[in-house]
Every structure is written in structure tokens, then in C-alpha cells.
Amino acid sequence: MLLGHAPIDDAHEEFVEVVMALRECTQQTAWVRLQAVEAHLLSHFATEHEWMKKTDFPAMECHLDEHQKVLDAVQQVNALAAVGDVGLTDVRRLAQALIDWFPGHADYMDSALSAWVNKKLHGGAPVVLRRDLRVETPAATL
Numbered sequence: 501m502l503l504g505h506a507p508i509d510d511a512h513e514e515f516v517e518v519v520m521a522l523r524e525c526t527q528q529t530a531w532v533r534l535q536a537v538e539a540h541l542l543s544h545f546a547t548e549h550e551w552m553k554k555t556d557f558p559a560m561e562c563h564l565d566e567h568q569k570v571l572d573a574v575q576q577v578n579a580l581a582a583v584g585d586v587g588l589t590d591v592r593r594l595a596q597a598l599i600d601w602f603p604g605h606a607d608y609m610d611s612a613l614s615a616w617v618n619k620k621l622h623g624g625a626p627v628v629l630r631r632d633l634r635v636e637t638p639a640a641t642l
């Protein structure tokens with residue numbers, strides 16, 4: 501999931517944490533975790549929007565529209581939860597929808613943004629180094 505631009509990668513790491521916590525919530529923790537997801541999305545999307553503006557990102561509208569749709573869905577559930585109109589099944593369904601949505605958005609829209617920002621800042625594409633990369637070595641031949 502790493503895209504090579506630290507502010508976006510940090511936001512994505514936090515996205516995974518808050519959404520996984522929402523998926524595992526109980527009746528007692530659902531409200532706090534729903535609010536944590538909304539607060540996270542506001543910050544995450546604001547970070548990406550700032551980088552779009554700073555670097556004159558060309559595909560901004562399409563990217564922001566998708567953010568807004570996701571934020572609208574989360575805020576609708578939070579509004580219903582505030583009046584006690586949402587069950588645990590609905591909350592978990594929202595978490596699963598966010599889990600299903602995220603990889604496609606990150607792979608397509610956020611990776612394009614990350615590549616654009618790195619090109620603008622450093623003149624090249626990002627290089628991502630992974631610590632957990634396993635390299636298969638061929639069996640020794642005698």
C-alpha cells in the first residue's frame with residue numbers, strides 16, 4: 501500500500517487502523533470509533549487536497565468528488581448513530597464498504613497523486629523500500 505509520499509502514506513496507515521478498529525467494534529465502542537473514522541477522513545482528505553493545491557494536480561475534481569462521496573456516507577451513518585438509529589450490523593457494513601473501497605482508490609487515484617507530487621518536488625517517481633520483502637533463492641545445485 502505504500503505509495504512513496506510520506507504524508508499520504510501516513511494517512512493511509514491511519515486509515516487502516518481506524519477502519520479495522522471500526523470493523524471490530526462492539527455496541528459500547530461503536531460511537532467513538534465511528535467518530536474516529538470521520539475525524540480521520542476529514543484530516544486524510546484535507547492532507548491530499550492540500551498537496552493537490554500545492555502542486556496544481558490536474559485530476560483534482562474527480563479525486564475530490566470521490567472523497568466527498570465517502571465522507572458523505574460516513575457522515576450519514578454518524579448522523580443516524582447520533583440519534584440511536586444505527587445498529588452494529590450497519591456499522592460493520594460501513595467498515596466493510598470502506599475496506600472494499602480503499603485499495604482501488606489508493607492504487608488508482610492516490611498513487612497518481614503521489615507520483616505527481618514526487619515528480620513536482622523531486623523530478624522523479626517515488627521509490628518504495630519495503631523491509632518485509634522476501635526474496636526466494638534458488639535451491640543450491642551441486
Ligand SMILES: [Fe+2]
Pocket residue numbers: 508511512544548606610
Ligand atoms: Fe488517500
Ligand SMILES: [Fe+2]
Pocket residue numbers: 548563567605609610
Ligand atoms: Fe485520495
